[in-house]
Amino acid sequence: MKKIICLIILFLNFNFSHSYSNNLLYEKIDLFGEVLEKIKKDYVDDVNQSEMMDSAINGVLQSLDPYSAYMSPELFKEMQTDTRGEFGGLGIEIGMESGVVKVIAPIDDTPASEAGIKAGDYIVKIGNDQVQGKSLMEAVKLMRGPVGTSVELTIRRKNVKKSLKFKIIRQIIEIKSVSSEILGKKKNLGYIKLKSFNENSDKQFLDTIKLFEKNSKVEGYILDLRNNPGGLLTQAINITDFFLDDGEIVSTKGRKASETRRFFARKGDEIKGKPIIVLINNGSASASEIFAGALKDHKRAIILGESSYGKGSVQSIIPLRNGGGIRLTISKYYLPSGDSISEVGVTPDIVVEETGDDFKINSKNDNQLNYALKLFNS
Secondary structure: OHHHHHHHHHHHHHHHOOOOOHHHHHHHHHHHHHHHHHHHHHOOOOOOHHHHHHHHHHHHHHOOOOOOEEEOHHHHHHOOOOOOOEEEEOOEEEEEEOOEEEEEEEOOOOHHHHHOOOOOOEEEEEOOEEOOOOOHHHHHHHHOOOOOOEEEEEEEOOOOOOOEEEEEEOEEEEOOOEEEEEEOOOOOEEEEEEOOEOOOHHHHHHHHHHHHHHHOOOOEEEEEOOOOOOEOHHHHHHHHHOOOOOOEEEEEEEOOHHHOEEEEOOOOOOOOOOOEEEEEOOOOOOHHHHHHHHHHHOOOOEEEEOOOOOOOEEEEEEEOOOOOEEEEEEEEEEOOOOOEOOOOOOOOOEEOOOOOOOOOOOOOOOHHHHHHHHHHHO
16 A cells, blocks of 8 residues: 555656645645545455556546546557557547547548448447446557457437447558549549548658649649548648648647747648638548648638537657556647637638538538539539
C-alpha cells in the first residue's frame, strides 16, 4: 500500500500541482489512501489492486479530455501502431464522449465502412463486452484480433430507436490515401477523395493534381474530405500549401515553447487560382479540419456539407518507466482566424446534410456531391 501511495503522490503531483495548494494536495492524497484502505478492508469482493490503480490513473487522464489515456505495459506493446498507411483491425477511428466510445469516422473501403458503420455512431458493446466504463485503448484492444476473425459491434445511432448490430471481419487495412476521377457534364472537374493524411498523402495528392493539370484541362476541383479522420500534421500543412500563395495555415499552442508554433504557406498556388469546393462531414477530423479551415479562412475554397468533428488537439505517446505509456494532449490547433477547432469543428459555408437511407459517398445518391456539381455547372 505504501508503494501505491508513493506512486499516487508522484502522479498527482505531476497532474495537479498547478491546481491545488500544497496543503490541499496532500489532503487529497491522504483521502485517496483512505479510500484505498476502505476498499481493501470492506469491499464485498477481493479486488486486483494493480488493475484498480490502472483504472484510477486512466480516470485522471480521461478527466482531462477525450483523447488522453493510460496504457498498461501489455496494452502499450499491443498499441504500437504505425502511421505509414497499413494497420490491422476494422478500419474505424474512434474517440470518447462522456465516457462512451464514439465513431469519429469509418475509413473508406474498409470492413467498417462496408458493413455500414457511420460517423457519429456510439459503440455500446464489442462482442459480449459492455463498453461503458472501459478506456478508449481497452475498446481498441477488444476490436483488434487475428485477421479473418469476426467481431460483433452493437451500435446506438442518432434518430434510430433500436440498437444496431454489425458483424465485421477483421482485415489488414491498407489505406490508399487518394482516389480520383474526372466529373462534370459542362465542365471538366477534378474530383479527389482524400481518405487520410498519412506519410505518403502529399506525394499521391500532388501527382494527381499534376496529371489533371497536364492531361484533362480541369476547370475546377472538388476535394472530398468526408469521413477523413486526419493523420499527420505535416501532411495537412503540405497539402494545404498546394492551394495557397501565402499566409498562415495553422498554429499550435501548448504549455512548452516547443509546442507553440506557426506554419505558413510558401509562394505558389499549384492550380493557379482555379475554383475549389471542399466536402466535409462530422467524420472529417483533425488534419482534415486544418485543411478545410485554412482554405475557408483564406477564402480560397467553398466548404460544403456538414460541420466537422471538432478534434483540434495534438497527442503525444509518452513511454513510462513501467513499460506502459500515456497518450497525452500536448497542444491545440488554431486556424488562421485564431479560432480553435476543439469541440467546435469547421462550419461549412453551405450546409448540405446527408439525406436518404441509401446515401453513399460518390454515388448517384450522394446529394452533397451532386450539390457541389450543380454549383460548378450552374
